Amino acid sequence: MTSTARMRPARPADCRLSDLVDVFSLVSVGVDPASTVVQGVSVASDDVLPGELFVAVPGARTHGAAHARAAVEAGAVAVVTDAAGRDVLGDLAGRVPVLLTDEPRAVAGLLAAHVLDHPARRLRTVGVTGTNGKTTTTYFVDAALRAAHATTAVLGTVELRIGADAIESPRTTVEAPVLQNVLALALERGATAVAMEVSSHALALHRVAGTVFDVVGFTNLQRDHLDFHGDMEGYFRDKARLFAPGQARRGVVVVDDEWGRRLAAQAQIPVESVATHVDDPAAADADWAVVTADVGLDGVGSSFTLRGPDGREHVASSPLPGLVNVSNAALAIVLAHAAGVALDVAIAAVGTAHAIPGRMERVIERAPGRPLGIVDYAHTPDALVLALGAVRPITPGRLVIVLGSDGDRDRGKRPIMGQIAARLADVVVVTDENPRSEEPSSIRAAILDGVREVRPGLTDVHEVEPRAQAVRHGVALAGEGDTVIVTGKGHEPTQEIAGVFHRYNDRDVLLAAQAEGLADAAPADAAPDRLPGRLPDPTPDGAGRASRPGDGGDE
Known part of the structure; x- marks a missing residue:
């Protein structure tokens, strides 16, 4: 498997569209659905395969109906949407069956389950x-x-x-x-x-x-x-x-x-x-x-x-x-x-369960001259308290934390995260997580505001960007008996900066930092590789676009 777009059963279902109209009380306003056969359901126009039903849902920015024409060109045999979506469809109702329901998002899963025989x-x-x-x-x-x-x-x-x-x-x-x-x-x-x-x-x-x-x-x-x-x-x-x-x-x-x-x-x-x-x-x-x-x-x-x-x-x-x-x-x-x-x-x-990626994952084992290195997904105040509380008893030396906070998400937790890090860790390295559309420095500043409430003089506090350099810096500050814990991203394989997704993983960078020996040897402008092309905003906007990889912020 390489893409959710291809994660379909090999033997597609065969369901009459008229049955869906009856079962889910859909209102037909386009071509007569009586002779149409449906073999799948999609809410993303670029995921549509021939023979599937496209469900156009309303979104925060645009209506999915704006992408219905692309879905039909890709092989969609019918469109389900709401009254607002019908107004966007234009003359498409004259080409394929168009079915209306009050809440297309609520019915999408029900339609898919029915077509695939539950x-x-x-x-x-x-x-x-x-x-x-x-x-x-x-x-x-x-x-x-x-x-x-x-x-x-x-x-x-x-x-x-x-x-x-x-x-x-x-x-x-x-x-x-x-x-x-x-x-x-x-x-x-x-x-x-x-x-x-x-x-x-x-x-x-x-x-x-x-x-x-x-x-x-x-x-x-x-x-x-x-x-x-x-x-x-x-x-x-x-x-x-x-x-x-x-x-x-x-x-x-x-x-x-x-x-x-x-x-x-x-x-x-x-x-x-x-x-x-x-x-x-x-x-x-x-x-x-x-x-x-x-x-x-x-x-x-x-x-x-x-x-x-x-x-x-x-x-x-x-x-x-x-x-x-x-x-x-x-x-x-x-x-x-x-x-x-x-x-x-x-x-x-x-x-006896196996290790879980990015969840208290021991990436560097403690050894002579070398700290313990851990990656953990902790990205909320309570999770951060628990993570640091779990690591402190196994840290004979200093506890070094590398942390940031997400952009375009709950801003109120940022200073709280800073307070917790300053209170429970010995050394704090503040960096970027997924800034998204926000200015990264403003996010770091909010975290540092919380840090200052605990450490007004910012003793043993470092502000370092980009994130890869911050991880290297944290490792360079640590010695034998210390623990470096990198929090916030866990398993995530990308970092989103200004709407662009970059290949990045905390585990990989932590291992590289250990191999390099000293963070000072890393170039100050080191940055993750950019993924080919721009991946879309994951906000549910009904746009029918593919989802981004590694979006861990969906709780």
Whole structure:
């Protein structure tokens, strides 16, 4: 697999368009749909294959109907849109069937699922949502599912993988028709179970419409993406959409924060609760609870004791360090068990799960004359606290952090991130993350404003750009016994600067910095290579354009 545009089952479906009109109460305003056969669905004009139905959705900047002509030229046999889209289509209604619905985005996944004969119904499906920990928990769940299923699929921020075949993921949760295509392809390739991340954007924009999950999980809710959701209440409402009849059959909720407790109480589907903070009063009433935890001093993993609903205690472990990964592992074990995996099998599989790209990933091992080098995706205030808290016990020397913050996203968290870094790390290197359309220096300035609240004199604080040079600088500042942790981008394979995507990966740069020995040897103007051409803005704008690779900001 090389592109989501080609992630279709090899044997295309064969569905009469008139059946879709009847099932979904679509209103025909163009060519009579009676004789038209549909073999797929797309919301992106440059993803359309001949014989597919193009769903033109309204967007923040343009209406997808503006790209309908290109979709038809690519082989689309019909267009679904709303009244506003019809006005944009012009005379296209005289060439192909045009079908109207009030919410084309909401119906896109339902149409795709129907055309592909509802692939999710023939798979064991597990969905994970929350602010922090979705990726780690999803990989832990996949490890447990693989212990019970010969072939599985995992879909999320890092990759879309079926069995051993994978491509970079364009975003945390792909568009609804792409999801249905991937599920159908997974079935075709023999998969029987799927673990996937479900972002709040995906839930608000109906990307999982057409999929009813067997089990869904909730990790936590922390400040992030308020630029999209408005406030924490809006963020919570969108996350809670996953725990509704018609979207999931049962749920598992971590009740360590107020949002988890509220979700467990309000969910309209059967829910099991998991308390993962030792000695938390919530543990007494939780169905599952972590009653002891040892994060270990080797920095490799953690062990814990999990009490089940029957009162029995089970010794378990996480292959990653820190209390946050005790929480992720506990949730994954309960999710996998709820999905049909024997409890002892789930515990063993999670405890031996492979390393997860960009999640507490040990890139440089500590050695004589050499610091420990870690890459972690922590890009929210709470995640940063947890990441630094996990690394401090395994750092006999100084803790060096390299961090930035995303452009065109929640600006309020930037000084908070600076405060946390200044309080919990010994040396702070402030740099760029994904500036996007913003001036990078203004983002760094906001982070440094927070740093100054803790360290007015900016002692052991460095501002370095570009990011590759900042990583090299952090390594140069560290010595034996120190730890360098590079946060914010994790696995991401690109960096977006002024609307242009550049090939960039923290892990690769950290390894290069180690090989070079001294950051001073690197040219000051070192910059990542530019990808061929310009990749599009991922904001859902109905433009029908391809998604960018490695968009980890979709929560």
